[in-house]
Amino acid sequence: MKSYKTTVLTLALFTILSVTAYFTFNAFGFEEQNITEASQKYSQVRIFAANDNDFKRLSDAGLHIDHANSKLGHFLDAWLSEYEIDLLRKSGVGYEILVDDWMTYYNAQPKMTNAEMNDQMIQTYVKDNITHSIYGSMGGYMTYNEVVAKLDSLRMWYPQFISEKFSVGTTYENRQMWCVRVTNGPNAPTGRPEVLMHALIHAREPESMETQFYYMFWLFENYNSDPIARYILNNREIYWIPVFNADGYVHNQTTNPTGGGMWRANKHLTSPPSLTCGPVDPNRNFGTYQFWNSPNGGSSTDACSGGQGTYRGTLPFSELETQNIKAFVNSRNFKTAFSAHTYGNFLIKPWCWQDPVGTPDDAIFNIFLNDMKAINGYTAGFPSQTVGYEVRGGTDDWYYNDSGHTKIFSITPETGTSFWPAQNQIIPLAQGMLHANQYITLVAGPYVNYLSSAFNQPTYTPGSSGSFKVRFQNKGVMTANNTKIILTPANANVTIPTQ
């Protein structure tokens, strides 16, 4: 990897109790039916698409899948509307229905009793020292209003760490896209390395938002007890938009107040208003034009593909929500980003528009993905290697490369095994993303991380000496200066010299 330095610390085992060393690390250089969605039926379908030709047939039929569990080269399982199943039938690609009716399936998912919720809160306290609840009233998930109220509560409880909410712009139905600044001393920008985090760009993916609330509570409640939480709040500046697609999310809570709504797009409706024609998938509406219009076919060009579809819009950034984010991102200096989604337990890197060609920083993305998946066990790679379909016009390509802003290392995590995981999965899934959320924040600045260590022989006799090699690497995207490394012997029988 270019300009990527690994430092090896060699120490003899003798006389003094600790050694402090200072190093400099280089940075990485680093559809018109007038039907309501409530009556729209969705089924889980296994699609036997095994090769590029099969995917081309799907694409030619106008079916652009989003979010699937897949066995690459064999099949992928996706939740499809009746309209989409009709497209699938026309494509000629083989399929079978796994679950006939989503809402029957969703309503049969186990609900938690109050006692079970209390048990999980206790476990959350024991495991991560978090006492606040991330539960809401919509099948366990927070509604849009509950999210907004929680942001206000967070500001009241932790004014030293989180700003008043501010809007980065309004939506088609005149809602605010609320954002908060999270850092120690949050009332104005601090100059610290900046991180962008957002969730619910797809309206049926509320767990993405819950994972981020869990992370914020972890930061705030552990500032005094955990050195990583303290380091992050003192040395990073997070900009967090928990509900990117507010209109779509409110649509789901209106049609399905106990959860399970399957609307995914925004609410840009054509005139006369139709729930089928006009809605755009914000995560297919990003530029550049080259990315948005990639020949990979990773979005729909059918303006009547419906609220569950992947319609890309008329032009890159044709939508209010993406225009708002574009202006906001271009006004800041973000180094890393998480565009959080559900589902599949994937970590996805760019490029998406020319998948599977990597960016010039593919080696760095691989380090990030490998470190994250080592903890949460997710599958990592390009869209074709994870979700199993092509994507164009998504957030990550534009965040990574556009003349309007500096390079942002942006990754898409896909959490869980369905759009609306059972209530008892909300917290465990959020816990599974805690490390990755910490990690994407840490690597936005200098982040010198342990790589490996080795003694020069397996055992030592009393009085003997030897060497101990410890390897560190700056995995962050900024240069690390004056890094302090302290080695402390585990007991009095070992001494360490000063060098």
Ligand SMILES: [Zn+2]
């Ligand atoms: Zn999504």
